[in-house]
Amino acid sequence: xxxxxxxxxxxxxxxxxxxxxxxxxxxxxxxxxxxxxxxxxxxxxxxxxxxxxxxxxxxxxxxxxxxxxxxxxxxxxxxxxxxxxxxxxxxxxxxxxxxxxxxxxxxxxxxx
Amino acid sequence: xxxxxxxxxxxxxxxxxxxxxxxxxxxxxxxxxxxxxxxxxxxxxxxxxxxxxxxxxxxxxxxxxxxxxxxxxxxxxxxxxxxxxxxxxxxxxxxxxxxxxxxxxxxxxxxx
Numbered sequence: 001x002x003x004x005x006x007x008x009x010x011x012x013x014x015x016x017x018x019x020x021x022x023x024x025x026x027x028x029x030x031x032x033x034x035x036x037x038x039x040x041x042x043x044x045x046x047x048x049x050x051x052x053x054x055x056x057x058x059x060x061x062x063x064x065x066x067x068x069x070x071x072x073x074x075x076x077x078x079x080x081x082x083x084x085x086x087x088x089x090x091x092x093x094x095x096x097x098x099x100x101x102x103x104x105x106x107x108x109x110x111x112x
Numbered sequence: 113x114x115x116x117x118x119x120x121x122x123x124x125x126x127x128x129x130x131x132x133x134x135x136x137x138x139x140x141x142x143x144x145x146x147x148x149x150x151x152x153x154x155x156x157x158x159x160x161x162x163x164x165x166x167x168x169x170x171x172x173x174x175x176x177x178x179x180x181x182x183x184x185x186x187x188x189x190x191x192x193x194x195x196x197x198x199x200x201x202x203x204x205x206x207x208x209x210x211x212x213x214x215x216x217x218x219x220x221x222x223x224x
Contacts, residue, residue: 040217041216041217042198042217043156045212048211100146100161101158101212104155106155
């Protein structure tokens with residue numbers, strides 16, 4: 001298995017809803033990442049997990065809450081989002097430095 | 113702070129013509145550089161990494177530390193090369209997690 005799988009592919013949520021994005025990889029990668037990508041813009045780093053511990057939080061608002069239950073899974077819990085949070089949310093993983101990331105296909109989130 | 117500059121937002125060439133997508137970086141340490149490609153409605157894919165010095169889909173990229181550049185080249189462009197191309201710089205943490213910073217991207221269109 002050489003893929004990063006993200007579910008759901010599309011999500012529409014209201015500003016008072018609570019939802020979660022899921023990311024899974026079975027490549028033995030020990031680092032996992034959440035990125036946010038707006039239309040026609042590059043991905044922007046949100047969080048980095050290394051060996052299931054949060055190692056980087058790029059000053060992301062607390063309405064986004066990451067979780068890494070085990071080395072294969074990464075979740076992003078969403079609560080009280082704003083319409084401007086609508087974007088493509090990408091998960092990625094990496095084995096180690098110099099090999100680049102493997103990206104999932106993303107969850108396209110729309111906040112209404 | 114690390115920074116990646118892709119000076120061309122859009123690049124249009126004809127099929128069979130050479131193509132060069134420019135990337136310049138600034139980084140105080142030893143850089144690790146990558147090219148990612150995002151075809152329409154597809155996931156972000158790793159195209160090249162500088163440490164491997166390989167050729168993928170006819171593309172090559174050489175790291176020039178003197179000019180702090182990592183330009184992507186292909187001698188004969190094909191229509192299927194039309195996509196968004198991102199240059200990315202990794203901060204080498206020495207471990208299995210690192211921070212990847214993307215340039216703003218160049219949208220390549222190859223015309224028939």
